[in-house]
Amino acid sequence: xxxxxxxxxxxxxxAAEAVGPAGRVVGVDLAAIEPPLDLANVFAITGDFSEPxxxxxxxxxxxxxxxxxxxxxxxxxxxxxxxxxxREEALLEAIEAALPRLLLPGGALLVKLLDCxxxxxxxxxxxxxxxxxxxxxxxxxxKGSSERxxxxxxxxxxxxxxxx
Numbered sequence: 001x002x003x004x005x006x007x008x009x010x011x012x013x014x015a016a017e018a019v020g021p022a023g024r025v026v027g028v029d030l031a032a033i034e035p036p037l038d039l040a041n042v043f044a045i046t047g048d049f050s051e052p053x054x055x056x057x058x059x060x061x062x063x064x065x066x067x068x069x070x071x072x073x074x075x076x077x078x079x080x081x082x083x084x085x086x087r088e089e090a091l092l093e094a095i096e097a098a099l100p101r102l103l104l105p106g107g108a109l110l111v112k113l114l115d116c117x118x119x120x121x122x123x124x125x126x127x128x129x130x131x132x133x134x135x136x137x138x139x140x141x142x143k144g145s146s147e148r149x150x151x152x153x154x155x156x157x158x159x160x161x162x163x164x
Contacts, residue, residue, distance in 0.1 A: 002058060002066040002102050003027040004049050004095060005073020005112075009037050015070065016042045026061045028054060029073075050094035055101060065104045071095050071111040074147070089118035096122060099129065099155070108153045115146035123150050129159040 001015045006027025015025040025042045028049040043061045047054040075087030113119040127133040131154030
């Protein structure tokens with residue numbers, strides 16, 4: 001399992017329990033997990049997952065592509081709408097670009113989305129790459145929060161063609 005945007009480490013702990021002692025979880029974030037998690041099946045990388053060398057580290061630590069890719073990553077918001085949307089778009093583009101390398105065919109994706117046109121475009125493109133996809137809003141989300149999650153299952157080897 002891969003966790004993109006893994007700081008502060010909560011999802012890593014949940015993922016480690018889900019895969020069990022025989023499984024492996026690799027997390028990546030710009031910020032280091034402090035204190036480091038003392039879990040034998042978890043490896044955290046400090047770096048930018050949009051960089052090819054960091055993706056190679058993930059694949060090496062995992063032993064190949066994952067069955068599940070999680071991303072709770074969100075850009076640092078500045079309050080300037082145009083800048084924040086550009087940061088969200090860059091983040092989603094990096095996740096989308098990493099999918100073919102990090103996720104096995106048939107694999108599943110869970111990714112945080114903020115409410116913006118860039119996220120809607122990303123969701124549409126991702127839907128074409130998976131057998132099924134739906135958006136979720138956890139009950140634990142803060143009232144008034146614009147975040148939601150896209151859960152996509154069954155990554156296709158060849159994406160479906162989409163129209164308009």
